Amino acid sequence: MKITRRRFIEGSIVAGIATAIGLEGRRRRLDTLEEGVETSVEVKPLVKGEWKPTGCLGCTSWCAQEAYIVDGRAIKIRGNKNSKVNRGYTCPRSHLSLQQIYDPDRIKQPMKRTNFKKGISEDPGFVPISWDEAMDMLADKIMELRKNDETHKFMLFRGRYTNARDLVYSSVPKIIGSPNNISHSSICAEAEKFGPYYTQGYWNYRDYDVENTKYMICWGADPLCSNRQVSHYLNAFGEMLRDGVKIVTIDPKYSNTAAKSHVWMPVKPGEDGALAMAMAHVILAEGLWSREFAGDFKDGKNHFVAGKTVDQDTFEENHTxxxxKWWNLELKDRTPEWAEAVCGVDAATIRKVAVEFAKAAPYALVFMGGGSNMQVRGGYNSMAVHALNGLVGSIDHQGGAITGRSPKLNSIPDPDDYMDEMAQKNSKMKKMDHRGTKEFPALKDGKSGGGVVTNRVADGILMEDPYLPKVVIGYFNNFNYSCPQTDRWNKAMSKIEFFAHCVTNYSEMSHFADLLLPSTHHMMEQMSSVAQKGNTYTHLWVSNRVINPVYDVKNPETEVVWLLAEKLAEKGFKNMMEYLKDNFKDPETGKEPTNGIELELYTYKILTEPVWNPAKYEEKGNNGDKFKDWNDFMEKGGLWNSDPYKYKNLWSNMPTETQKFEFYSETLKKALEGHAEKHNTTVDDILATCKYTAEGEHAFIPHYEEPYMEGDKEQFPLAFIEGKSRLAREGRSGNCSWFQEFKDSDPGDIKWGDAIKINPEDAAKLGLKDGDTVKIISPVGEGIATLKTWVGLRPGTVAKTYGQGHWAYGHIAAEDFENKIARGSNNNDVMPADYERLSGSTAFYGSFRVRIEKA
Incomplete structure (x- = not known):
């Protein structure tokens, strides 16, 4: 009997599901299967299971979920109907968690490296060890740093996380004595937050009141596939369309959301700023701005005329x-006709959409995603796109763009009292990501160096600037796969003396580890909690362990911290254990933790006490669901919902320098001038260093910047566009057969493979046809994929979905796991490492060109 690899995998899935629901029987092992041999299955009645509350971190939607548990095994996922955010709905990604948890390629116990020469071509020679031996090795390395007064050479990498993150992310490095806690945030969306902060003082993701809107522009965002609250939008879009809501999508590619839109505006990659300027020009020139929010001319007439300046004293502003200044400095000349030649969208469509949007306002919104701003010169695009909400008065308005809010929780206790003299001294050393340097302002919350520049760490390690880290812990991350120009990370991690990686699967980054510390899966095997906003509400979910861990795995945010503290105490450094015992007592009983499981429980009880403890609830000022105590909270599903959002509270009450919505940003002016003064230079010089062209007053307003594109257009004629997958779980679902089998649910993609999409016109010019195997060549690397012609892509561009190209992670993710042969190619292999430097964000969109050749 012949059996293909794919059929074997599909059979394995069926067998796994059968076991989960109570089907038992006799099955021969694969190596005993012969022609003519039959297998049989004896069916038993289905055992009744139980729905248990949990939550999903498969993307940043952070939906409240429920898992169906039968005989201790999770077999089904659904949305938690009690959540007012995702309202019982879920997205396709959540279901892949079942395959992740029971993945036979998971790391099943701690492993140590035996080949200390590091590199892609090197076999690490991992062998199994006990948790005790593993933590002993890690503690020895930390004690060696302390012995040599080099604790600043310890580094903690954080990827995805729960509310308990600051225990390992913040407290552990501080107590050890290091400044180097590096998060993944700037490869996520920091430029997307830049515009809202420097117009309205809000550095965070927004919520959008889609249920009350009349007009929605999705700009560089695909809410039906990625971004925030996918589960909610997948359901809400149907209701919106039935209710007659007009939907517009602005994206170079015909995205999932574009397919449900009334208008698709295929802007040229990187030229979002030109389109935003033209729309703002139309709104003012046509007299369609919000008088209630922005104000009006004192004589009641409209003096915004193309090409002409306006006297400042003739206009009286209200909440802006x-x-x-914005009109006079930038907008007066930015007509739709000017924009058409620049951004590739015809002037008539620009004018029509701008007018319709403004007339529907304030029940209208611009839903901004990273596509418009995670570009080398994307910071001002972020301001420009978000400013459209301000012009029409939809900021903090029903049916508009709202901030949402977070539940008021407790913080992880401050570890300062447990930092000895060495820790206090060395924790003030420079960070490895170069934040706050002249070249990388990273102006989160208005502070020079306030944000992180994740991808820059690889360069810091390679240059040993400001020094070479020696001991690194990473968890829930895979920067060698998820950061652009991956070869830098492979070289950098080869230089690290000792790296401990806390993850579920052996990944590209794990290949350079000295210790593999197998992690619990956040959804089932550990206690987890996060809060998220959506649908004008905020929810907080806490999930208990709904199944016993499948393998010998530990929670990296709590259990691993406890085990490390124990080992450090044994070796004479008791500060961390004293910190845990003194500060993480059960808030109800006062009991100290005695192990990692108790630390996990008490940590979440402490953090969430303002939600479930009536006294703390009133003290913190939360508004929403109420509970009697912790048991009552958990018995009711561990789910808290806020009261509905209250509109207009931010009008003239914004945390900006003027307390108003700033089209001329005094907030940005203060931040840039502060950063320039820090480096004894001018704002103009800072912007030039950050690859911007603006000078003078333009530095403080949303304005058009020609996109900075890596790659000569003659040599690399096609702009590269990255797309998000419905199923990728941020790149972590590649080893799920369901991901591979249903990969074609992403438009233009193929099952069990990797596709690069190109407009048929461009393919014909290159002499390429559908199905060709091609090379993708950029200024920094090469990749390989199957060519797919697609009319849903503007000419002159190519698009590729993120999520394939693993050469590690497991036997399904890789084409040949043993020989490290990738399935397709990783977008980040060909993507240059560049940045939107004002925010620290990595540039993923509209920032480089490629050429396509037949392989």
Whole structure:
């Protein structure tokens, strides 16, 4: 009997599901299967299971979920109907968690490296060890740093996380004595937060009141596939369309959301700023701005005329600041006709959409995603796109763009009292990511160096600037796969003396580890908690362990911390254990933790006490569901919902320098001038260093910047566009057969493979046809994929979905796991490492060109 690899995998899935629901029987092992041999299955009645509350971290939607548990095994996922955010709905990604948890390629116990020469071509020679031996090795390395007064050479990498993150991410490095806690945030969406902060003082993701809107522009965002609250939008879009809501999508590719839109505006990659300027020009020139929010001319007439400046004193603003300066400095000349030649969208469509949007306002919104701003010159695009919400008065308005809010929780206890003299001294050393340097302002919350520049760490390690880290812990991350120009990370991690990786699967980054510490899966095997906003509400979910861990795995945010503290105490450094015992007592009983499981429980009880403890609830000022105590909270599903959002509270009460919505940003002016003064230079010089062209007053307003594109257009004629997958779980579902089998649910993609999409016109010019195997060549690397012609892509561009190209992670993710042969190619292999430096964000979109050749 012949059996293909794919059929074997599909059979394995069926067998796994059968076991989960109570089907038992006799099955021969694969190596005993012969022609003519039959297998049989004896069916038993289905055992009744139980729905248990949990939550999903498969993307940043962070939906409240329920898992169906039968005989201790999770077999089904559904949305938690009690959540007012995702309202019982879920997205396709959540279901893949079942395959992740029971993945036979998971790391099943701690492993140590035996080949200390590091590199892609090197076999690490991992062998199994006990948790005790593993933590002993890690503690020895940390004690060696302390012995040599080099604790600043310890580094903690954080990927995805729960509310308990600051225990391992913040407290552990501080107590050891290091400044180097590096998060993944700037490869996620920091430029997307830049515009809202420097117009309205809000550095965070927004919520959008889609149930009350009349007009929605999805700009560089695909809410039906990625971004925030996918589960909610997948359901809400149907209701919106039935209710007659007009939907517009602005994206170079015909995305999932574009397919449900009334208008698709295929802007040229990187030229979002030109389109936003033209729309703002139309709104003002046509007299369609919000008088209630922005104000009006004192004589009641409209003096915004193309090409002409306006006297500042003739306009009286209400809840905004700088609308006349913005017009005079930038908008007066940014007509739709000007924009058409620049951004590739015809002037008539620009004018029509701008007018319709403004007339529907304030029940209208611009839903901004990273596509418009995670570009080398994307910071001002972020301001420009978000400013459209301000012009029409939809900021903090029903049916508009709202901030949402977070539940008021407790913080992880401050570890300062447990930092000895060495820790206090060395924790003030420079960070490895170069934040706050002249080249990388990273102006989160208005502070020079306030944000992280994740991808820059590889360069810091390679240059040993400001020093070479020696001991690194990473968890829930895979920077060698998820950061652009991956070869830098492979070289950098080869230089690290000792790296401990806390993950579920052996990944590209794990290949360079000295210790593999197998992690619990957040959804089932550990206690987890996060809060998220959506649908004008905020929810907080806490999930208990709904199944016993499948393998010998530990929670990296709590259990591993406890085990490390124990080992450090044995070796004479008791500070961390004293910190845990003193500060993480059960808030109800006062009991100290005695192991990692108790630390996990008490940590979440402490953090969430303002939700479930009536006294703390009133003290913190939360508004929403109420509970009697912790048991009552958990018995009711561990789910808290806020009261509905209250609109207009931010009008003239914004945390900006003027307390108003700033079209001329005094907030950005203060931040840039502060950063320039820090480096004894001018704002103009800072912007030039950050690859911007603006000078003078333009530095403080949303304005058009020609996109900075890596790669000569003659040599690399096609702009590269990255797309998000419905199923990728941020790149972590590649080893799920369901991901591979249903990969074609992403438009233009193929099952069990990897596709690069190109407009048929461009393919014909290159002499390429559908199905060709091609090379993708960029200024920094090469990849391989199957060519797919697709009319849903503007000419001159190619698009590729993120999520394939693993040469590690497991036997399904890789084409040949043993020989490290990737399935397709990783977008980040060909993507240059560049940045939107004002925010620290990595540039993923509209920032480089490629050429396509037949392989």
């Amino acid at each position: 600041y700088g609308v006349i």
